Amino acid sequence: MSSLSLGIFSIKISQLLLAICLLAALAIALVVSWRKKIKVTDTTMQIVLISVVAARMFFVAVWFEQYWKTPLSILDIRDGGFNVIAGIVAGCALVAWRGWQQPALRAPLTAGTLTFLLAWSIAVPAADSIAGEVALPAVTVKTFDGKLTTFKELAHGKPLVVNLWASWCPPCRREMPLLVDAQKRNKDLTFVFVNEDNDPDEALFFANQMKLATKSIVADYDFGLMQMFGARVLPTTLYYSKNGELLATHVGGLSEATLASDLQKMKK
Template structure:
């Protein structure tokens, strides 16, 4: 799981690990300069900012076609669109250049950056290990908005994207057109829209008002999917491979670019 849920709120584990990495890095930098008349803290903050910018720029460049229609969305980092490898490369390159230019900070900077990178990589490894568990499509049967019912486990055999949403949730509403377009584009993937706790009338009114045409709109009146997958924050999008195993989770609003990234990962060979 990529988040810690506190009631209806979700705190990103990635952000927690990044904060921990920076705090450890600052502590080590301060310890390493205790007997020297230098201060590496401003340099460490500069490295962090430039690395994050580099990670964002690399991601936007990769999915530029999806951002160019709405350029303002480039600065909307709520979509979680970052390239971690690019950020790491930028950080290492800039740290090496600064260390080469300023001999007095060379050793403290190397120790501080190395510590931060180890903490960050350990966090990423823990997240990946957690996400690659054997959590499967929930054993639930949900009512279809257009009548009948659907057993989620019956979808095993194809990759499945399950979006947990509600009409009262602003980020859910903002990302819905992106998911609608993806459902039309990725015909080899089953998209399921599991409304959390609302009535059929409320969902129908919303879809009609917004002129949204979606397949597989389901009603999860008891919030069972959220409970079984520990995904109570909205919106949450769950990615299951063709074996019905959970291989990815995104809590928070998706952009077309971040959804394309997750779909690409879902299609990669070697998923459990």
């Protein structure tokens, strides 16, 4: 399971753990500041906000070529384009700077920062462990061209990108041209599209519009594969090594930049 859902809302396990780490850090900083009778709330919230902005801007800078094509997409943080390490470095730098400026804040800010770093060092392997449970299903599937096969056979010994989608899903429709283009440009990767439509004709019509090869589309009308992949919402994209090891998961719509970033991870 790579995400949790509550109704129409979904959050990745890694994002949830990051939020928990931040809350733990804020709680410790507030406890220490309360004991020392120091007000630290505004400072900690500023540090968190600036760290988030830094994480986003660093990611945008790395993939600026993709974002520049549609500048307004820089503001659309729904694509999940953040560099967590850059955000942590920025946060630590701000803590050091504010502690140097205001010595009274050193104790609560240091305590909060150390709490976050310790919690995050535990959360990262925990998130990887949970995500690693999503194995590539070893089941027989049927492609839109009527062939019975398996995901392993479809991969042809290459790293595999699995995209779960439906024609009625707006973010699926928005990201599909990006995936089709990536499929054409990355011959060293295999793309498989797991369709979750109730109406095969609607799905086939949209696939033909996108010029998506029917041999790369797998039908999942009973949502069995969706459950096996641990997906809770559409779209969900999973990235596997050529050995079937899960490398990354993206919940929600992809932007050109986040797709490029995820594909780069597969080629390392």
